[in-house]
Amino acid sequence: MNYHQYHPVDVVNGPGTRCSLFVSGCIHQCRGCYNQATHNPSSGHLYTQALEDKIINDLNDDRIKKRGLSLSGGDPLHPANLAAVLKLIKRVKEECQGKDIWLWTGYLLSELTSEQQQVVALIDTLIDGKFEQDKADPSLQWRGSSNQVIHQFS
Numbered sequence: 001m002n003y004h005q006y007h008p009v010d011v012v013n014g015p016g017t018r019c020s021l022f023v024s025g026c027i028h029q030c031r032g033c034y035n036q037a038t039h040n041p042s043s044g045h046l047y048t049q050a051l052e053d054k055i056i057n058d059l060n061d062d063r064i065k066k067r068g069l070s071l072s073g074g075d076p077l078h079p080a081n082l083a084a085v086l087k088l089i090k091r092v093k094e095e096c097q098g099k100d101i102w103l104w105t106g107y108l109l110s111e112l113t114s115e116q117q118q119v120v121a122l123i124d125t126l127i128d129g130k131f132e133q134d135k136a137d138p139s140l141q142w143r144g145s146s147n148q149v150i151h152q153f154s
Contacts, residue, residue, distance in 0.1 A: 016067030028106035032133035
């Protein structure tokens with residue numbers, strides 16, 4: 001898996017102070033996407049064990065209380081990302097007490113494959129649906145267009 005950006009302190013992508021990872025790879029190619037540079041799964045930087053360890057350490061750093069992890073992109077549920085994203089989520093659940101996980105995807109919840117559902121079964125909040133420029137609304141919280149749905153699982 002590749003990624004474009006990692007923010008160890010983020011107050012924009014989900015509630016509270018969070019760690020946010022923007023992965024590479026997106027098949028949706030939404031017109032008007034704000035993060036088009038992440039569409040190619042080979043773009044950006046190689047996701048490494050060292051970065052994964054840093055994310056876990058940052059989530060557990062008591063100097064800044066972090067509420068959780070946000071996964072965006074690109075698309076964390078892109079087939080090229082599933083194994084690494086699933087591994088990271090499992091580590092967060094096992095090693096980071098009380099942290100929630102938010103994930104943004106262009107796929108709809110109803111169309112997820114069994115492999116994608118394995119990831120979603122472990123997260124707390126899913127924002128699904130492609131960005132639709134004609135439904136864009138900057139007043140919406142946590143989503144870019146009104147067709148996107150916020151699913152709270154816990």
